[in-house]
Amino acid sequence: MSLVETENLTKIYGTGETAIVALDHVNLHIEPREFVAVMGPSGCGKSTLLHLIGGLDRPTEGRVRLDGQALDELSDDALAKLRRRRIGFVFQFFNLIPMLTAIENAALPLLLDGVNTAQAKQKASEWLTQVGLGARSHNRPDQLSAGQQQRVAIARALITEPVLVLADEPTGNLDTKSSDEIAALLQQVAKTWGRAVLMVTHDPRIAAYADRIVFLKDGTIVNETQLESARTDNAESVTRMIKAMA
């Protein structure tokens, strides 16, 4: 059994003539420790897929299973709990709370889960060290660079030891150097720390860090590519594939 399984996952926005099919019967499987990148043109349904897998939105049709658990069977609160414990999120604009320090931001999911502050901070500190930010743990987001902020977001995503990390354009707001660092870090998340990672990106160079790339177009999976060895020089072949599909 795969870690993530989608069965005919469909999402339609609006009704009647104005209805837009964002996802159309998508079947996708993600294995534990696998790093999957989702690519495709704007409006192809990448983010919608991520949101549905993350339980942020409900499908119009079909279902998502995480570790065998069908998400559509869960209440709003149960979904919140699942996101808190089993899934980690990394966003394009980091979405850190500006009033909290790096360590407090990273500790948030544990605090939401009722873990006591000292323990949560201890764990946050460990994860910040793991992502290379141990020295900046008491800085507020505005005192950190964009790349550093995204590292805090990754630490936050990992703190509850989730089985799946979802990253929506995690490098979309970063310079090239930082982008590479973050992509490498996500690779480490999968390979070293054993989490499955599903990343949405526009950037072939960043997608090339993944084990597998899923190409979406008009809401359906049009291609899937298993990369033999994930590295930066895969970028060229990935770019060629995108051009071929266009």
Added chain:
Amino acid sequence: MNLQLTLAARYLWGRKLRSFLTTLAIVIGVMVIMGTGIYMPTFMEAFQKSMLSASGQTDVMITHKTGEAFSVSVLNRVKNINGIRVAAGVIDRAINLPPNFYGRDADVMGLGIIGIDPNLAPQLRDYTLAQGRFLRQGDGNAAVISQRLADTLKLKLGDALKVPTTEGVVKLTIVGILPSRALIGNEQVLITLSQAQKLLDMPNRITTIEANLTTTDKAQGEAIVNQIKTELGANYTLGGLVSGSEFMGAIQMANVMFGMFGFFTLLMGGFIIFNTFRTIVAERRHDIGMLRAIGASRATIIGLILSEGLAQGVVGTAIGLGLGYLFGVGFVGLAEPMMKQFMNLTFSGGVIVEPALLIISIVLGVGVTLFAGLLPAFTASRVTPIEALRPSVGATITRIGRLSTLVGAGMIVIAILGLLSRRFELVALGGLLFLVGLVLVAPALVRPFANMFGALTARIFAREGTGELAQGNLTRQPSRAAITASATMIGIAIVVGVGGMMFSLTNTVVGLFEKSLGSDYLLLPPSVAIWKGDIGAGQGLANKIRAIDGVGVVSTLRYAQSYAKSAAIEGETMISVLGIDPIEYPKVGSLEFQKGNPADAFAALAREERNVIVNGVLAAQAGLNVGDPLPLSTPEGIQEYRIVAIGGDVLSMKINTAYISQAVMKIDFHKSEDIFYQINLAPNANPATVEQWLNAIVDDYPQFRLVVGREYLAEFRQQYDAIFNGFYVLLAILAFPSLIAILNTLAIGVIERTREIGMLRAIGATRRQVWRTIVAEALLLSALGTAFGILAGLYLSYVIVEGVGATGIFKMTYSLPFTGVLAATAVGLLFGVLAALVPARQASQMEIIKALRYE
């Protein structure tokens, strides 16, 4: 610390200015409620202590229920009761003294003249003297005073103590000095009962019977007391004196006004908190979405917003309680000299803070904040992670609902019908409906209004196109515009409403004043509202004044205290009875009549029958009407009077008052002492000469002050204005928080249009143009809010004026506050621009790239 509280604290700290301003609204509301709640019980306690000290060490103390004097024959009835060891009649009369009566250094504002039976009194109380001798039967102008009074006035045995009496100033020789006692109330001057009856024009009358019983057994004592009650009937009170209803009336009136003020302030505070939380939810859409995405439940989000509300509520309430305490203490401190003068009350017991007041203040302060935060908190909890992370404009703004417009319009119609009904409950309900109705219809009116005023702003910001842009911003999101405008509207409406009411009240009172006290000269006692402590003058003074060449009319007022029972009220109601001369009084002034014909009413009083004019407060409270009987308690028992009209004068507008003829007062109340004089000059009289004569006569009656009518009016107006200026300052404080409300809603507008502003800058708009767009928008919004606010405020003030009229308490004439409207317009627009400065700067300073990427 709990996550929600940590986040709440951080967010509040992160937005210090806004947190401060928002919390300020709660601080002010709680402060007013707390402060108001402090002085009432403090005065009450001081008052009760004063009363308690008047009752003394005797076993039984009998007074007439009215507090008035009664016949000495009652004493004989008491003496005949089995078990009474000794009983004596006493006259206990408080005398207010004019300022500096004993010179500048002597701080004595009142005296208690106690007329006692020198033989019996020592058997009832302990009169151990420090110096000299006790009073003897047959002593004329001899007095025993306390050491403290002797020290204050630097008097010793054998010296003379001057005292104002109905006979003019009398000098009493000090024959004995009592040790000082820790008594609250007037310094006592003991004289013989017979002398007191003479000097105070109370022949054969006493105010109190003091008695000691033959037994010390509690049960037997109670049996004797019951026997006394049976013998004397319900007209007599055993125990302390019942008086001071006038004072309590004035305090309660002030309490109601301040209470109303506190309520309005908290209402405003609640609206601001509501508005602020809306801003917070809009600003933190991304934060909230992220929290939801990483697993925060809806309850967590609600808890987060409410924690912030709770923190602000707790901090605001705590500061409000502290400031309210200081406000109350300050108010008591300011009132103390006046209270000392009128009532000889000192607040030695300190300021009273009742637990109930603390609880109410805390519940209201924290409760209003939490309640105001509820809706935004629920809105925040409904923000889905997707909505928060996805670019979308105006997620928290609702569209114009046709239903809400119709409901709003319906409410306004009902409000107007309520006003037309002239029934107090409907008029009052209408006021609230009108305000809510305006808030509901506001979105539908935004477009026509923006179009109308947009032409003006387009002219102001000509050649830049910012005026049109601002106009477009408003009409595109009428609900948001309406919410911002509503913030201004509620602030302006409350200010114009309360201000308009004050203006009408001032005009009405001054009009009433001119009508009731419009004579050429007045002789005023030390207190013109609390008559009980005033010592008047016998018939001689009026006769002397009438004898002056050039004096045309002299009219006097006499005072007695009474009570009445009515089906409409529980228990008995205290009534201030004023004796007028029905022939002379209408020549120097008049009453403001609400019901009945003035000429017929005065003619009915002149017939020397038991006819009475009651004022509006009494009529409303006791449910009385013209033609109704009014059973008044008098020293001669209950006498039935017939109401011939409802009307009152300015001095008794707050106090239950009944006007009867002086002739009837003499018969029923045995009162012939004039306490207030109104004098008109004869035609062609020489005012200077008359004034000279009047001054010469009044010199012998230092309890009176001669004032020229128009000067008194000016003095009154000045005092009145001083009081209301204080109110206007409070109004300004109340208006200030509405600035925060406008600022918040404008800030939401800027946050929501971040990308649009970025786009404008990208395509070439200068920072200045962006700045001006926001300011122009704010101007339009505040113009809209101010226009609605003035409309609602005028309506509110009219409703209050009509509402007061509908209660029947007294008729207020509505005066349109032109100056107030102009000031409100200026302030409203100024607030709009001021509130726009921060968001406008924020918008104009926005980094283009960041703004474009915002969504």
